[in-house]
Amino acid sequence: MKKYRKGKYLLDVKRGSSGLGLFAAEDIKKGSFVIEYYGPIITTEKSSYVGGKYLFEINNNWVINGSPRYNKARYVNHSCAPNCETDIKGKRVYISAIKKIKKGVELSYDYGKEYFDEYIKNVCGCPKCKKLKKKK
Numbered sequence: 001m002k003k004y005r006k007g008k009y010l011l012d013v014k015r016g017s018s019g020l021g022l023f024a025a026e027d028i029k030k031g032s033f034v035i036e037y038y039g040p041i042i043t044t045e046k047s048s049y050v051g052g053k054y055l056f057e058i059n060n061n062w063v064i065n066g067s068p069r070y071n072k073a074r075y076v077n078h079s080c081a082p083n084c085e086t087d088i089k090g091k092r093v094y095i096s097a098i099k100k101i102k103k104g105v106e107l108s109y110d111y112g113k114e115y116f117d118e119y120i121k122n123v124c125g126c127p128k129c130k131k132l133k134k135k136k
Contacts, residue, residue: 009034011107013075021106022075028101034084035107037073037093039066058088078115079108 009032010025028034037056047055047063054066054074066074073095076084083101086109087094095109 008032011035011072013072016075016077016106018077020075021077021108022072023106024101024103026103028097030097030100032097033094034097035073035076035095037064037066037071037076037086037095039064039068039071039074041065041091056086056093058091058093062091064091064093076107076109078111080110082109083107084109 009028011034012023012025013020014023015021016023022035039054041058042050042063042065044057044061044063047057047065050065052065052067054071056064056066058064073093076095083097083099083105084095084107085098087096095107101107
């Protein structure tokens with residue numbers, strides 16, 4: 001797939017642990033800004049009618065509808081042992097590396113308990129959950 005730059009790092013969208021994923025196309029330094037999660041900002045009330053998996057709640061009143069394909073951050077998958085985290089500032093969401101990420105590694109962050117319970121549950125494909133499933 002085509003590489004693109006958002007922030008200062010090259011990123012790749014390709015097949016990942018859960019469908020398409022976002023991958024580092026070069027090494028990413030710990031603590032670095034990687035990508036912004038963005039899209040139309042809608043009210044929380046409207047989001048209940050819109051539905052979908054790409055709604056990012058930024059506070060009790062506002063939600064980012066990240067479903068448009070131009071929002072490459074939508075391809076960052078969930079992990080219970082993530083290498084990134086989100087930071088909400090105002091009505092914007094920034095994704096940063098919480099550890100060094102080597103070229104070729106899939107980017108991930110923890111989507112949170114509510115999202116996990118509603119959409120992921122027992123089908124989490126992150127490395128941490130795969131290890132737990134093998135032990136059973």
